Amino acid sequence: MGQKITKKEIERAENLYNEQRFDEAVVEWKKFLKRLQKPQDKFQLCGRICSALCDVGKYREALTFAGQQCELATAIGDSGFKAEAYFSIAFCNEKSCEFEKAISYCKRAQHKHPEKSAIAGKTFLCLGNAYSGMSDFRKSWTYYVRAMDEAKSTRNKVLEIQTSAKMGALFCRNSTIVKAIFVYSHLYNPQARELNNKALDLSTKADCKLGQLRCHARQKLLNDVSPDDATNEGHEGYIKKLVEEMELFCGVCGDIIGQHPERLEPLSCGHFVHARCAPHLARSTLGRAGRRRPCPACRSNSSRNPVLPLT
Numbered sequence: 567m568g569q570k571i572t573k574k575e576i577e578r579a580e581n582l583y584n585e586q587r588f589d590e591a592v593v594e595w596k597k598f599l600k601r602l603q604k605p606q607d608k609f610q611l612c613g614r615i616c617s618a619l620c621d622v623g624k625y626r627e628a629l630t631f632a633g634q635q636c637e638l639a640t641a642i643g644d645s646g647f648k649a650e651a652y653f654s655i656a657f658c659n660e661k662s663c664e665f666e667k668a669i670s671y672c673k674r675a676q677h678k679h680p681e682k683s684a685i686a687g688k689t690f691l692c693l694g695n696a697y698s699g700m701s702d703f704r705k706s707w708t709y710y711v712r713a714m715d716e717a718k719s720t721r722n723k724v725l726e727i728q729t730s731a732k733m734g735a736l737f738c739r740n741s742t743i744v745k746a747i748f749v750y751s752h753l754y755n756p757q758a759r760e761l762n763n764k765a766l767d768l769s770t771k772a773d774c775k776l777g778q779l780r781c782h783a784r785q786k787l788l789n790d791v792s793p794d795d796a797t798n799e800g801h802e803g804y805i806k807k808l809v810e811e812m813e814l815f816c817g818v819c820g821d822i823i824g825q826h827p828e829r830l831e832p833l834s835c836g837h838f839v840h841a842r843c844a845p846h847l848a849r850s851t852l853g854r855a856g857r858r859r860p861c862p863a864c865r866s867n868s869s870r871n872p873v874l875p876l877t
Contacts, residue, residue, distance in 0.1 A: 575598050588621050595611055613631075629662070688713075694736075779809065
């Protein structure tokens with residue numbers, strides 16, 4: 567009976583994950599993890615939890631489960647498991663902008679499992695991202711090329727698209743816009759548009775506004791590198807609307823939050839501003855000595871609706 571209950575728990579968690587209810591899926595997996603006995607099963611489930619947490623940007627928490635993977639891999643004594651655990655740690659560190667740690671753990675993963683493996687291409691991509699974050703563009707490009715070669719040899723289309731995007735972004739950072747457009751043009755094909763439309767449809771059905779925003783941004787990119795840009799204005803309108811609905815902008819400077827990696831400052835009302843803009847709110851003005859300035863976003867909302875309180 568216990569085994570049947572376990573299978574139901576797995577199916578329920580998988581369904582939650584497929585519905586993009588990542589936090590709920592993680593809660594179910596954590597309950598299930600405590601009841602597992604085999605280290606191999608625990609290792610695989612820790613990997614699933616780590617991946618789900620990364621999907622929602624909880625990289626620090628994901629790092630905890632990547633560490634558990636490392637401990638389990640040591641207990642199992644398998645180099646393949648160890649390499650996968652090291653890559654999980656590297657990926658979490660790369661996303662957390664701990665680039666030196668990411669590079670170190672990627673090298674460890676390669677050392678543990680140097681031959682062809684399922685994570686070889688992803689490891690090269692992670693190394694490229696880490697070196698790009700450290701502004702070492704020559705090494706970054708070298709690893710992107712190796713990731714692309716691996717993607718083509720294994721026919722991994724997802725990895726190929728991800729690597730092409732990173733190559734294009736790297737060219738943009740170096741101001742070689744013509745080459746960037748050439749690389750990005752490889753992303754424009756019916757399959758890419760079809761996959762993005764499916765993702766947009768799922769995000770709309772799940773009422774996931776952040777997912778919709780990402781899809782419209784990708785669609786705009788596809789239109790930018792193709793001759794057909796007639797629908798660009800429509801996507802720009804959706805992007806602007808979704809940003810306003812989710813209030814993904816800094817109330818002080820007005821820039822969209824998330825366009826560049828920057829520290830944020832949470833306000834008591836629940837809004838966020840750039841950390842560099844926060845000192846502006848601490849300045850006192852005539853008649854408000856010793857008091858913090860009100861949140862610009864709340865002030866804007868209250869001006870449109872006088873019933874709302876000003877915080």
